[in-house]
Amino acid sequence: MQSFVYHNPTKIIFGVGVLDRTGAEASVLGKRALLVTGGGSIRRSGVYGTIRASLEAAGVEVVDFSGVEPNPKLSHLRQGIELAKSSGAELIVAAGGGSVMDEAKAIAAGACMDSDFNDYLTGKASLSAALPVITVPTVAATGSEMNGVFVITNDETRVKNGMAHDLVRPMASIMDPATTATIPLDYTVLAAVDIVSHATEGTLTQTDSETPLQDGLADTVVRTVMDCIQRLMADPGDLAARTNMMWASTLAWNGLCPAGIGPWAKPCHMLGHPIGAMYNTLHGATLSIVTPAWMEHQAEIDPARIARWGRSIFGLTGGDDRTLALTTATALRGWYQNLGAPLTFAQAGIQSPDLGGLAERSMNIARSKGEDKGWSTATLRSVLERCV
Amino acid sequence: MQSFVYHNPTKIIFGVGVLDRTGAEASVLGKRALLVTGGGSIRRSGVYGTIRASLEAAGVEVVDFSGVEPNPKLSHLRQGIELAKSSGAELIVAAGGGSVMDEAKAIAAGACMDSDFNDYLTGKASLSAALPVITVPTVAATGSEMNGVFVITNDETRVKNGMAHDLVRPMASIMDPATTATIPLDYTVLAAVDIVSHATEGTLTQTDSETPLQDGLADTVVRTVMDCIQRLMADPGDLAARTNMMWASTLAWNGLCPAGIGPWAKPCHMLGHPIGAMYNTLHGATLSIVTPAWMEHQAEIDPARIARWGRSIFGLTGGDDRTLALTTATALRGWYQNLGAPLTFAQAGIQSPDLGGLAERSMNIARSKGEDKGWSTATLRSVLERCV
Numbered sequence A, B: 001m002q003s004f005v006y007h008n009p010t011k012i013i014f015g016v017g018v019l020d021r022t023g024a025e026a027s028v029l030g031k032r033a034l035l036v037t038g039g040g041s042i043r044r045s046g047v048y049g050t051i052r053a054s055l056e057a058a059g060v061e062v063v064d065f066s067g068v069e070p071n072p073k074l075s076h077l078r079q080g081i082e083l084a085k086s087s088g089a090e091l092i093v094a095a096g097g098g099s100v101m102d103e104a105k106a107i108a109a110g111a112c113m114d115s116d117f118n119d120y121l122t123g124k125a126s127l128s129a130a131l132p133v134i135t136v137p138t139v140a141a142t143g144s145e146m147n148g149v150f151v152i153t154n155d156e157t158r159v160k161n162g163m164a165h166d167l168v169r170p171m172a173s174i175m176d177p178a179t180t181a182t183i184p185l186d187y188t189v190l191a192a193v194d195i196v197s198h199a200t201e202g203t204l205t206q207t208d209s210e211t212p213l214q215d216g217l218a219d220t221v222v223r224t225v226m227d228c229i230q231r232l233m234a235d236p237g238d239l240a241a242r243t244n245m246m247w248a249s250t251l252a253w254n255g256l257c258p259a260g261i262g263p264w265a266k267p268c269h270m271l272g273h274p275i276g277a278m279y280n281t282l283h284g285a286t287l288s289i290v291t292p293a294w295m296e297h298q299a300e301i302d303p304a305r306i307a308r309w310g311r312s313i314f315g316l317t318g319g320d321d322r323t324l325a326l327t328t329a330t331a332l333r334g335w336y337q338n339l340g341a342p343l344t345f346a347q348a349g350i351q352s353p354d355l356g357g358l359a360e361r362s363m364n365i366a367r368s369k370g371e372d373k374g375w376s377t378a379t380l381r382s383v384l385e386r387c388v
Helices: A018-027 A047-057 A074-087 A098-110 A117-121 A185-205 A212-234 A239-252 A267-279 A283-299 A303-314 A321-339 A355-368 A377-385 B019-027 B047-057 B074-087 B098-110 B117-121 B185-205 B212-234 B239-252 B267-279 B283-298 B303-314 B321-339 B355-368 B377-385
Strands: A004-006 A011-014 A032-036 A061-065 A091-096 A133-137 A149-154 A159-164 A172-175 B004-006 B011-014 B032-036 B061-065 B091-096 B133-137 B149-154 B159-164 B172-175
Touching: A011 A018, A011 A239, A018 A047, A018 A091, A018 A133, A018 A172, A032 A047, A032 A074, A032 A098, A047 A061, A047 A091, A061 A074, A074 A098, A074 A117, A074 A149, A091 A098, A098 A117, A098 A133, A098 A149, A117 A149, A117 A159, A149 A267, A159 A267, A159 A355, A172 A239, A185 A212, A185 A239, A185 A267, A185 A283, A185 A303, A185 A321, A212 A239, A212 A303, A212 A321, A212 B212, A212 B239, A239 B212, A267 A283, A267 A355, A267 A377, A283 A303, A283 A321, A283 A377, A303 A321, A355 A377, B011 B019, B011 B239, B019 B047, B019 B091, B019 B133, B019 B172, B032 B047, B032 B074, B032 B098, B047 B061, B047 B091, B061 B074, B074 B098, B074 B117, B074 B149, B091 B098, B098 B117, B098 B133, B098 B149, B117 B149, B117 B159, B149 B267, B159 B267, B159 B355, B172 B239, B185 B212, B185 B239, B185 B267, B185 B283, B185 B303, B185 B321, B212 B239, B212 B303, B212 B321, B267 B283, B267 B355, B267 B377, B283 B303, B283 B321, B283 B377, B303 B321, B355 B377
Parallel strands: A011 A172, A032 A061, A032 A091, A091 A133, A133 A172, B011 B172, B032 B061, B032 B091, B091 B133, B133 B172
Antiparallel strands: A004 B011, A011 B004, A149 A159, B149 B159
C-alpha cells in the first residue's frame, strides 16, 4: 500500500424521505441559496418543491438557476456565477444529477473569483475560496455528492475539463433514493456504467502488488451495481435496488477506493471526455464505447490486474493472464450489450468520429494530469479505432 | 438498507514515515499539547521522540502524561483531566494503542467539564465541549483513530463503559504502519481478533435483508486481517501485512461497515467488557472467549446471517442455515486456536469466573445501550457457561 491522505468531511444524510432535511443543513451555512437545477423533470416529480419548501421553512431565501445540461457548459456556468454574485448568494444548493452538482461546484468557486472561470480551467488562475455547497443528488452515478471533483466543458473550444478541489467538496449531501426512481432506464444504465468505471479504473491501472482492501471494496461496489441494474432492467421501480445503487455510486468515488493505491490513472475517462465534449455524448455512453477497447490494449501491457478483476467479477478461470484479460474485455462488452449501452461510435449515433482529433484531445488530458506515461496520440488513436 | 447519517471528518495521514507530520497537524489546533502515552515501549522504540520533536519543531509545547494501562482506568483518567486543566493544554495528542487513544479522548472531554467524569459515564452529565484530539496509533486494533468511541473502566466499581461522542472524534490521525512492527505477536493476534469482531458484529446481528455493500466491505476487512495475521505469525516483521492490517482496523470501525444496516448490536463486546473490567483481561482475549459461544447461541435464533458469513469467510457449503451457523462457530474457534488466542476463561488465566456477576454486568450494558431485546441475565449466563 502507498502513503495517502484521506479527508472527506462531507456529511451524508441518506434514506427515503430525507429531502426535507435540506433546509436544516443549509440554514447553518447561509441565508440565501442559489438553487441550481437542470431541466423540468425535477419540478414535475415534486422533488424541487420539497427542497424549496424545506429551504424556505428553515429561513433560507431561494434564488433559482436552472437549465444545466449534460456535459455542463462554460457559457451556462458563467451565467450562474454572475447570478450568484449579483444575488448575494451565501451558499449553493445543487438538486439534480452529476452535471448539476458539477456545475454547482464550479459556480461556488467562480462566485469567489475575480477572473473568468476559464482561467482556472486552463491553469491560469487558482481557487482560493468557494461558497459552501450542498448537494441533493437525484441520479446515482457520478459520486459528485461526496468528492471535490467537477467536470466542465468549454463549449467554445469543445474541451472537457475534469477538475478537483477540496474547496468545493459538499458540506452536506441529502441522498434520497426515491428521487432516482423516476430516472428513465436508459439513463440508469449509463449511470451504472459510470459507477463501475469509477470503482475499476484505479484498481486496474495502479502498480502496487498488494491492496486487498481497496480491491475488495471496489469489487463489492461493482458486483452490487451489476446486480442492481439487472434487477432494474426487470423492474425500474425496485426501490431496494435503487437504494443500493445510490450508496454504491458514492462509495465508488469518494476517495476510499483509490486511497493507498497508486500511482493510478483514469484512461477510460481520459478517452471518454473528448467524445462527450465533441459530440455531446452522454458520459456513461462514452465509457461503454472505450473501456473494452482500452482493456484489450492494456491486456498486452499489464494483463495481471485485468485478469484479477475478471476472475473476481465474472468468475473467469483458466488461461494465462493475457488470455484472461482479453476474455474479461469480452465479458465486459457482453455486460454492456445486455444493458443496451453502446459499444461503438455508431451505436452512440456518431457516424464519422474524428479519431485523430479525439486522440489529440485525450493526449492533452493525459499530459495535464501527468498520466501520459506509455501513451502517444498514435496509441490513443489505435484504441479508438477498436471502437468504430 | 436503512436510513443513516455518515459524517466522519477525521483527516487520515497514512504511510511509513508520516510521524513527523504530527506537529503540522497539531499546530493549527493549539500551542500546548498534552501528550498522552502508555508504558515505556513507545520511548524505547523512538516513536515518542519523533512525535515530540515534530510537535516542538512546529511550535507546540509538550506536557507529558504517561502510564495509561490496558482497560484504561477512571482513576488515571482523572489525573489526566486534572493535568490538562492545570497545564492549560489546548489540545490532546494520543500516541499509543486503543487504550491510550480512548483515555485521551476522555481527557479531552473531561478537561471541558466541571463535574466528575464518572457523572458522564453514569449518564448524570452530558458533554458540551472537548479539546481537539490528534491520535498517533501504534497498534492496529480498535479503530479509535477514526471514530468518536472510547471505553473507560471505573476501577472502583469495576464497570467498563463504552461511550461514543462526535466531540472527541480525532481531528487528524497520523498512521505509520512501521510503528506497529514491534508489537509482540500475542498482542497482534488479539488485535486481529478485535478487528474481526468490529467488522462482524454488525453484519451478524442486523435485520435488514439486503445490504451487499456493507456485507462486502466487512467481509473484505475480515479476509484481509485473516490473511495478514497468518503472515505475521510466520514473520512478525512483514511490513506489508502490518500496513494492510492497520488500514483494515480503521475501516472496520470508522462507521462505514454499519452505515445503512440496522438495527444492529454488539453482543460480543457486551459479553466481553465485564470480563475485562473484572479480571483485567486484554480486550481481544475477552472476544475470542465469548464470540464462538455467542454464535452457537445465535445459531438457534437467527442462523441465516451467521451462515452467510461462514460461507463468505470460511468457504463453507452445504447443510441448512442452522447447521452452517454451528459449523461457522467451530471454524472461528479453530481460527482463534491456530492463533493461540484463548477459547475459555481458564486459557485466559481466569480459573473461577463469577458467571452470575458477569452476566448481570452484561445485562446492564445491554439495557444501557437498548440492546436488551431477547436477552436476560439467565440467557447471558448460559452463553458464558459455554466458555468455561
